[in-house]
Amino acid sequence: MGEMNISYPQSPLTSHYGEPKGFFKLFKLSSPSQFLGARLPYFHLTRVTDGCSSSSHKIIRTSTMHHVFILDDEGEHKNVELLQIKLKEFNFLELVQIELITNTGCQVEGVQMWREDTKEFHKALNLEEHSKGIIVLVRPDGYVGFIGGLGSSDVDAVIEHLNNYLL
Secondary structure, eight states: OOOOSOOOTTOTTOEEESOOTTGGGGGGOSSHHHHTTSBOOOOEEEETTTOOEEEHHHHHHTOSSEEEEEEOOSSSOHHHHHHHHHHHHTTOTTTEEEEEEOSSSOOOTTSEEEEOTTOHHHHHTTOOSSOSOEEEEEOTTSBEEEEEOSSHHHHHHHHHHHHHHHO
16 A cells, blocks of 8 residues: 655655646645645546546556646637647657646647536636636656646746756
8 A cells, every 4th residue: 555645845856936826725735835746636527529537647647657737718728839849849748748628729739638527626726717727747656746827938937847857
């Protein structure tokens, strides 16, 4: 039996950028450093393309990749595409899978798109119904390695974070 109540907030494998409104509520935390290194919470998702039901834990258990969960209800997903471009530029596309959680917007090629009907992840992060976006990078071991907003500077921060230990 493994220990599930472990976190690594001070690890060099964790970092955050900015302070996206509301993400501290997850695990009743008061700062991003307490959130970082914690296990990704369990929440239900439905794949947009075929309606297949899944969960956050099932997604991260099915591969040895990093997963970037992006909550983005803005619709155009410009910075999701920017993240894709940067991941390709730094040769991280084979190591990182983007999981876009949205209820609006168009399909982004090469990105797994999900609906979150129950809003469990939104609630855990204490986000408004229509959030401006948040990035949560989950390492292959299921622990949160990075958290930030969805601005272009946040995208750069994700790439910088990955550069710190993947290169």
